[in-house]
Amino acid sequence: MAKRASGLTARQVATLGTPGLFADGGGLYLQISSSGTKSWVFRFSFAGRRRDMGLGPVADVSLAQARDLAANARKLIRDGQDPIEARKQRAADEAGRAVTFRDAATSMIRTRRDGWRNPKHAAQWTSSLERYVYPVIGDRPVAAVTTDDLVRVLEPIWSQVPETASRIRGRIEATLDYARVRNWRSGENPARWRGHLDQVFPAKGAIATVTHHASLPYQDLPAFWARLQIQDGLGARALELAILTAGRSGEVLGARWAEIDFDAAVWTVPAERMKTNTPHRVPLCAPALQLLRKLHAIRLGDLVFPGARIDRPLSNMTIGMVLRRMAVPVTVHGFRSTFRVWVEETTNTPVPVSEAALSHTIKDKVMAAYQRSDLLEKRRPLMEAWGSFVTSMVTGTTATVAVEDQPVNTTGLQHAATTERVGLT
Numbered sequence: 001m002a003k004r005a006s007g008l009t010a011r012q013v014a015t016l017g018t019p020g021l022f023a024d025g026g027g028l029y030l031q032i033s034s035s036g037t038k039s040w041v042f043r044f045s046f047a048g049r050r051r052d053m054g055l056g057p058v059a060d061v062s063l064a065q066a067r068d069l070a071a072n073a074r075k076l077i078r079d080g081q082d083p084i085e086a087r088k089q090r091a092a093d094e095a096g097r098a099v100t101f102r103d104a105a106t107s108m109i110r111t112r113r114d115g116w117r118n119p120k121h122a123a124q125w126t127s128s129l130e131r132y133v134y135p136v137i138g139d140r141p142v143a144a145v146t147t148d149d150l151v152r153v154l155e156p157i158w159s160q161v162p163e164t165a166s167r168i169r170g171r172i173e174a175t176l177d178y179a180r181v182r183n184w185r186s187g188e189n190p191a192r193w194r195g196h197l198d199q200v201f202p203a204k205g206a207i208a209t210v211t212h213h214a215s216l217p218y219q220d221l222p223a224f225w226a227r228l229q230i231q232d233g234l235g236a237r238a239l240e241l242a243i244l245t246a247g248r249s250g251e252v253l254g255a256r257w258a259e260i261d262f263d264a265a266v267w268t269v270p271a272e273r274m275k276t277n278t279p280h281r282v283p284l285c286a287p288a289l290q291l292l293r294k295l296h297a298i299r300l301g302d303l304v305f306p307g308a309r310i311d312r313p314l315s316n317m318t319i320g321m322v323l324r325r326m327a328v329p330v331t332v333h334g335f336r337s338t339f340r341v342w343v344e345e346t347t348n349t350p351v352p353v354s355e356a357a358l359s360h361t362i363k364d365k366v367m368a369a370y371q372r373s374d375l376l377e378k379r380r381p382l383m384e385a386w387g388s389f390v391t392s393m394v395t396g397t398t399a400t401v402a403v404e405d406q407p408v409n410t411t412g413l414q415h416a417a418t419t420e421r422v423g424l425t
Contacts (some may be wrong), residue, residue: 011065013038028070030058040066043074046082089186099184101145101175102138105129108178108311125171127348132157132168135350143185145176150190151200155352161344168350169193181246215334218342222393227326227393235318237295238305242319242332244387246339246357248275253313255304265289266376269359280359283380285387324331339356339386353378368397 010025021041022030029041040055055061055069073083105125113122129138136153137145148175158165173191180186191197216224225243228236237313242252251269259268274280284292293306300306305314319332336358345355355412356375388395 008063009062013058023283024063024067024070026067026070026074028055028066040069041326042070042083044077045386046075046077051082051084053087059192085186088183091183091186099142099179100139101142102129102134104142104179104182104184105133105171106176107182111178126165128168129171129397131348131350132164133172135352140181142176145185145190147190147196147200150197154197154201154357158201160340164344166204171198214330215337215341216328216330218338218345218389221338221390224328225390226393227424228314228322231322231326233318233322234305234314235322237291238314239319239322239332240291241288241304243292243335243339243390244285245282245383246336246386247282247318248336248359249319251280253305253316253319257299257304258302260292260296260304262289262293262296265380274359278358281374283376283383285383287382287387287391342386342389346389347382349382350378353382357382364419 008022008030012022013030016032016038017036019032019034022032024030024306027043029043031041032037035038037127038058040058040061042053042055044051044053053073055066060400061069076083076086109122109125113119116122133153137149140149150169153172154165154169157168169191173193176185176189176191180189187195189276221243225240228240238249238252241247241255242249245252245267247269251273254273255267255269259270261268265284267284269280269282271277271279295304301310303310303313306312307314307318316332323330340354340358343349343357353375357379
C-alpha cells in the first residue's frame with residue numbers, strides 16, 4: 001500500500017529500502033521493487049480510469065525533476081489530455097520527423113514483400129504510390145500526415161477513377177498503420193474510411209454509376225476506329241483528330257492551319273479558344289500528322305475544318321451525325337473520358353502529365369504553384385502510344401502497355417477495314 005506523506009526528502013529517497021510505494025504528493029510516488037530498484041511513478045485517473053505513468057529510475061531522475069514531470073502531467077490532465085498518450089505522441093512525432101511517408105511506405109513494402117503470393121503486388125504498390133501519393137505527401141513526415149493531406153491526394157482522382165482512388169486510400173491507410181506500429185506516428189489513422197473519410201467522399205460504387213458524357217470503353221476503340229475510316233466527309237475527319245489529340249470538339253473544329261507546326265509536330269490552340277483561357281500545345285502523334293498532311297493538301301482556307309462557308313468552321317452537329325450514322329451511343333467529349341481511362345488503366349503516366357494532356361487546370365494550388373511547365377515533351381510519348389493503340393486494328397500493329405495487374409495486348413487483326421482515308425473533300 002502507498003504510504004501517505006506530506007512529501008519526501010532527498011535523504012528518504014536515498015535511504016528507503018522497503019519494497020512498496022511512497023507518496024510525495026500530487027500523485028507522485030517513489031516505487032521500490034522487491035529487488036530494491038527505485039523509480040518514480042505518477043498515478044492519476046483519466047476518463048474514469050486509473051493509470052500509472054513511469055517517470056524514470058531514481059538513478060537518472062532526481063526528486064526535483066520527478067516533481068517537475070508530475071507537475072507537467074497534472075497540467076496536461078487539466079487541459080483534457082492523457083499524459084501517457086501525450087508522451088507517446090511526442091515520441092512518435094520526434095521519430096516521425098526523421099521518417100517521411102515515402103520512407104514508411106518503402107519499409108512496409110519491403111517487410112510485406114515475402115508474404116505476398118503474387119510478386120507483382122510490390123511493384124503495383126510502389127507504382128501507384130509514386131504516381132498519386134508521393135508527389136503530394138511523399139516527403140512529408142509520416143507523423144504529420146493529416147486528413148487534409150488525404151483529401152489533397154484523393155480529391156483529384158476520387159470521381160475520375162474511383163476504383164483506383166479507393167485502392168490508393170487503402171494503401172495509405174496500411175502505410176500509416178504500419179508507421180504507428182513502428183512508433184513513427186500515433187493517434188487515429190486519417191485514411192480510415194468508415195466513420196471518417198466516408199463523411200468526405202461518396203462511396204466508389206455510387207460514383208461508378210455516374211456518367212457525365214457517354215463514352216466508349218477503351219478496349220472497343222481500335223475496332224471503332226476501323227469503322228470510322230470508311231465514314232465519308234470532314235465530320236469524320238474532325239472526329240478522328242479529336243480522338244487522336246484527346247481534344248474538345250470546339251478546339252478541333254476551330255483549328256486553323258496557322259496553329260499547326262508540322263516540323264515541330266505541335267498544334268498550339270490559342271487561349272481564346274481554350275476552356276482554361278490559357279494557350280494549349282498539343283503534341284501531334286504520327287497518325288494525327290498524317291491526317292493533317294492529307295487535309296492540308298486540299299486546304300480551302302485558313303480553317304482546318306471549314307463548313308458550308310469557307311470562313312466558318314464545321315458545325316458540331318456534323319460530328320454528332322457521324323456518330324449517329326455509325327449507331328454508336330457516345331458523345332464526342334466521351335472520347336476524352338475514354339482516353340482518361342486508358343491512361344489510368346494501361347500506363348504509368350504521372351497525374352500531372354495526363355492532366356496536361358487533357359488541358360485540365362490543376363486544382364491543388366500548391367501543386368499548381370510548382371507546375372509551371374506544360375510538360376510537352378513528357379506528353380509526346382504518351383500521345384504516340386495513344387495513337388498507336390487507337391489505330392492498331394487498322395495498321396495491324398500490336399500495342400502492348402503495362403497495366404497494374406497484367407499486360408493487355410490490343411492487337412485486333414480480324415477486321416477487314418480499309419486503311420485508305422476517303423471523303424476528304
